[in-house]
Amino acid sequence: MGETNMTDEADVTDARLTDVRLTDPELARSLEGDFTSAHADVNGTTLHYVSGGSGEPLVLLGGWPQTWWQFHKIMPELARHYRVIAVDLRGMGGSAKPAGGYDKKTMARDVHELIRHLGHDSVHLAGHDIGAMVAYAYAANHPEATRKLAVLDVAHPDEWMRKLPLLPENGADWREGPGIYLWWFAFNQVKGLPERLLEGRADLLNDWLFTYQLKDPASIGEHARAVYTRAYSTAAAIRAGNGWYQAFTQDIADFATYERVRAPILGLGGETNYAYLQDRLAAHGTDVRVLAVPDSGHYLPEEQPDFVIEKLTEFLG
Secondary structure (H helix, E strand, C coil): CHHHHHHHHHHHHHHHHHCHHHCHHHHHHHCCCCCEEEEEEECCEEEEEEEECCCEEEEEECCCCCCHHHHCCCHHHHCCCEEEEEEECCCCCCCCCCCCCCCHHHHHHHHHHHHHHCCCCCEEEEEECHHHHHHHHHHHHCHHHEEEEEEECCCCCCHHHHHCCCCCCCCCCHHHCCCCCCHHHHHCCCCCHHHHHHCCCHHHHHHHHHHHHCCCHHHCCHHHHHHHHHHCCCHHHHHHHHHHHHCHHHHHHHHCCCCCECCCEEEEECCCCHHHHHHHHHHHECCEEEEECCCCCCCHHHHCHHHHHHHHHHHHC
């Protein structure tokens, strides 16, 4: 009986990997509006991006363990006002997965070269999770190319990151809610092991993270979870995602050399991270406003898309 269940689970995983509906071109076409999927060779690597709409350029940068698709609920409405460019970061989804370059300064340079490749001198940026770190690094290193910056639920690594708890409080259980401890920060530091454990089984980790960090686990449905499982199914994809975390010490060192960002910054924080985001962004910029996202865990664009759309459009103008 157990053997049959294992086979059934493998069949489901394989179906996710081969389903043409989960490919980037098909996902882009499934969105309301005229969105297209494309690639560009920039900064010695290849980035995948999905773009659509018209107006001032707005770059969306996502995080782990997701892809550009994490913005699919907000892209059609934003495209009514802006030229939306949702980018898979170096190592993510349809982008290349080189051996290195996962520090946020280099990844920001990737995005900067992509923007120039697309013919834009300056852009608005909105980043979530790892993408928020890259968006901040973009603003810090390319101020002339930054209009406004929105940071969703995570700030750029600084010395404070070294204080993050990796163990739960005494007697605490993970089911009590997110933010108790961040064990995956340490797990992703281990070179060579995560990809051996998770290759072909990324859904196990993804489902745990989504359950742990969402107020409403149903806000990331089966289809979206299949997209992310497909994106992180290979050893190369897992290694690349881990590389974003393994670069944190370099990111902290780079942050120490940055001046405070002068572009206007909007921070949006879920219930767990709002206070942390308010505290850190106050030291990261000169013109900062931080708002709490009601009834939301970590994955703001999927759990509270209407709120995110409203506050982004108010902020960007």
